[in-house]
Amino acid sequence: MTQHSSPLPARRACSGKGVFAGLATWSQRRRWLALLLWVVAVAAITVGSQALGSRYQNDFSLPGTDSQAATDLLEEHGSPQAGASVEIVFKGERALAGDRGAIEKTLREVRGLPGVADVRSPYEDSSALSKDGTIGYATVILDGKAEEVPKEDVTGIIDVAKAAGTDQLEVQLGGDAVRGAEEESGGGAEGAGMLAALVILVLLFGSLLAAAVPLVTALFAVGGAIGLITLASRVFTVADFTPPIMMLVGLGVGVDYALLIFYRYRHELIGGSDRESAVATALAVAGRTVFFAGCTVIVALLGLVVLGLGSLQGVALAVALTVLVTMAASLTLLPALLAVFGVRIQKAVLKRAATDRSKGREDGRRWRALAGAVQRRPLPALLAAVVALLALSAPALGLRLGFADAGNDAPSTTTRKAYDLMAEGFGPGFSGPLVVVSQGDRAAAEEMRSALGRTDGIAAVTPPLPTKDGAVSTVIAYPTTAPQDAKTTDLVHALRDDVLPPLAEKTGAEYLVGGSTAATQDFADAVSSRMPLFVAIVVGLSTLLLMAVFRSLLIPLKAALLNLLSVSAALGAITLVFQHGWFGVQPGPVEAFIPVMIFAIVFGLSMDYEVFLISRIQEEWERARDPSRAVREGLAATGKVITAAAAIMIVVFAAFILSPDRMLQQFGLGLAVAILLDAVVIRCLIVPAVMQLLGARAWWLPGPLAKVLPKVALERSDAG
Numbered sequence: 001m002t003q004h005s006s007p008l009p010a011r012r013a014c015s016g017k018g019v020f021a022g023l024a025t026w027s028q029r030r031r032w033l034a035l036l037l038w039v040v041a042v043a044a045i046t047v048g049s050q051a052l053g054s055r056y057q058n059d060f061s062l063p064g065t066d067s068q069a070a071t072d073l074l075e076e077h078g079s080p081q082a083g084a085s086v087e088i089v090f091k092g093e094r095a096l097a098g099d100r101g102a103i104e105k106t107l108r109e110v111r112g113l114p115g116v117a118d119v120r121s122p123y124e125d126s127s128a129l130s131k132d133g134t135i136g137y138a139t140v141i142l143d144g145k146a147e148e149v150p151k152e153d154v155t156g157i158i159d160v161a162k163a164a165g166t167d168q169l170e171v172q173l174g175g176d177a178v179r180g181a182e183e184e185s186g187g188g189a190e191g192a193g194m195l196a197a198l199v200i201l202v203l204l205f206g207s208l209l210a211a212a213v214p215l216v217t218a219l220f221a222v223g224g225a226i227g228l229i230t231l232a233s234r235v236f237t238v239a240d241f242t243p244p245i246m247m248l249v250g251l252g253v254g255v256d257y258a259l260l261i262f263y264r265y266r267h268e269l270i271g272g273s274d275r276e277s278a279v280a281t282a283l284a285v286a287g288r289t290v291f292f293a294g295c296t297v298i299v300a301l302l303g304l305v306v307l308g309l310g311s312l313q314g315v316a317l318a319v320a321l322t323v324l325v326t327m328a329a330s331l332t333l334l335p336a337l338l339a340v341f342g343v344r345i346q347k348a349v350l351k352r353a354a355t356d357r358s359k360g361r362e363d364g365r366r367w368r369a370l371a372g373a374v375q376r377r378p379l380p381a382l383l384a385a386v387v388a389l390l391a392l393s394a395p396a397l398g399l400r401l402g403f404a405d406a407g408n409d410a411p412s413t414t415t416r417k418a419y420d421l422m423a424e425g426f427g428p429g430f431s432g433p434l435v436v437v438s439q440g441d442r443a444a445a446e447e448m449r450s451a452l453g454r455t456d457g458i459a460a461v462t463p464p465l466p467t468k469d470g471a472v473s474t475v476i477a478y479p480t481t482a483p484q485d486a487k488t489t490d491l492v493h494a495l496r497d498d499v500l501p502p503l504a505e506k507t508g509a510e511y512l513v514g515g516s517t518a519a520t521q522d523f524a525d526a527v528s529s530r531m532p533l534f535v536a537i538v539v540g541l542s543t544l545l546l547m548a549v550f551r552s553l554l555i556p557l558k559a560a561l562l563n564l565l566s567v568s569a570a571l572g573a574i575t576l577v578f579q580h581g582w583f584g585v586q587p588g589p590v591e592a593f594i595p596v597m598i599f600a601i602v603f604g605l606s607m608d609y610e611v612f613l614i615s616r617i618q619e620e621w622e623r624a625r626d627p628s629r630a631v632r633e634g635l636a637a638t639g640k641v642i643t644a645a646a647a648i649m650i651v652v653f654a655a656f657i658l659s660p661d662r663m664l665q666q667f668g669l670g671l672a673v674a675i676l677l678d679a680v681v682i683r684c685l686i687v688p689a690v691m692q693l694l695g696a697r698a699w700w701l702p703g704p705l706a707k708v709l710p711k712v713a714l715e716r717s718d719a720g
Helices: 010-015 019-029 031-052 066-076 096-111 151-162 176-182 189-205 208-232 242-270 275-307 311-340 342-358 365-376 378-398 414-426 442-453 486-507 516-550 554-579 594-624 627-658 662-699 703-708
Strands: 085-092 116-120 135-142 169-174 434-439 458-461 472-479 510-514
Touching: 019 031, 019 275, 019 311, 031 208, 031 311, 066 434, 066 472, 066 510, 066 516, 085 096, 085 151, 085 414, 096 116, 096 135, 096 151, 096 169, 135 151, 135 414, 151 169, 151 176, 169 176, 169 414, 176 414, 189 208, 189 242, 189 342, 189 627, 208 242, 208 311, 208 342, 242 275, 242 311, 242 342, 242 594, 242 627, 242 662, 275 311, 275 342, 275 516, 275 594, 311 342, 311 594, 365 378, 365 627, 365 662, 378 554, 378 662, 434 442, 434 486, 434 516, 442 458, 442 472, 442 486, 472 486, 486 510, 486 516, 510 516, 516 554, 516 594, 554 594, 554 662, 594 627, 594 662, 627 662
Parallel strands: none
Antiparallel strands: 085 135, 085 169, 116 135, 434 472, 434 510, 458 472
């Protein structure tokens, strides 16, 4: 009969001296002080953030790009086109000429509203009326960018315009500012995720109190982090879509970290340790895992800063701060809660363990059997799993980046209705015009207008719109294809590379292609071009950190490759669903933020399970020096908790698929798929197979590297 490792004896916990054991001792002995400090801190942060309010703002500026240069040039010369615009779309049962009086009266009212710089009537330009005359649009130029104009000003425009609607005249509004004012909240995604997590924890521990402790820890951490970011938004540029992302990551990571520590605490109690020793050992071993896993997540997120992509830097800092606060709660608040509720939790844990023993349930038996099965056929298991992940990753090779536009909005929204009316009356490209800027004389602007009018892919162009000083003119070019269409992307590149450069040489003028559609493409191009550097930095730093922790060369390299595989598979799933329209989803490009954010978050979170599993395998390896047995016992000891932790993260992340926001849906799906694959395919199949094939070589570290790398294993449980 195979000899299995017994739980760690209590004497080992007491021998551990170090940072995490010290935290455990302090938090237990001063449990009420620790709880009071957390309550006061979270309450003060919450009250302060609510009193001062937030200043979330989106910064999509990209210095060095054509679209940003065009915007800066228009602002410098005071052009109205520098501001965002709102389109008021009218559709009548008959030609709009009969409704001219009512429409122009409405537009005069709009012109006098706050935030409005200019209004162009559909009757001023024949191109603003459809061929049959039943659909027309007025352009409202705002006095700032969409994210700068107060939401109440945009709401005022919507209200005045909508008031003109009758049974015979339909009025709808489009534009980024209107989309922002009309955005729906995230609904009950967070609550649904937490409820599902509670159910999983109750099934795992058989006790509502034991299940509630990790959840309470996560809620404290998320509450404190949200308040801190609200305050930080008054000083730094933090995007308005940051809070739901923080909630998504904070809840998943918070429960995950607390569960890893709590499960080790439970393991020690079952092994006969007293409560104080059990907490000390749990923090010394699992707490160490949480610390290094959290550091890896933070390193990955801070790697986003090197991309230099405006609001994305604020999002990265916010989520990194969320992980930091979550990690602090797991290492200080959780031990205090375990001390307060220790007696009741211990009774529930020991009662559940006695019930399992009486029914012949051996803890880890199935995971030990799974590891043994993989070890008997490591190469076939490895090849099958890798081929499956590569197949799911393949669609990501055709990943097309962009941003959701009104065409992705719910059919009931005014922005979607305006989008459809514009497409019906003028063609799909009229909802995403290109703003082409000429810096030169009037003749150069006319030359540009003529060249644009002759270009394939452009349906219509406006006359040049000069600034007051006459130094700059703007031509609005309407593509024949929709803003998200790949042909529109090709058109932007063709204008910049083939059409406008020869014209600039001929006239001596400077030509720039701007507007929201071009800016979206510039952002996507910037992400694509800077992604390799970002990946190299994150993978490199994470690999070095794991080398220092495990004193191994091959294990960190394996972890990096497998994490890259899980990220690529997640992006492949996102591509299939959102870009190709699987499961009835409206097809379109993947949000430009998604690949870098998914990579940073998933790469970091994958390290949770990697560090937790490998740490346990390393304990067994150092105890018996039997690599095969170390893998089996490591998986047997951690398989259940890794699966439970992954299940919790999956349900929390998957709950965000229910959000009305397309970006959050993509985040939710990508993170859920990545964690599912990481916990099931990678940790249960690939890691045991690779470790079996490597054998003792897995723990090899070249001598020169061993001398250079710092020893960062802050504390370990003694082997004897």
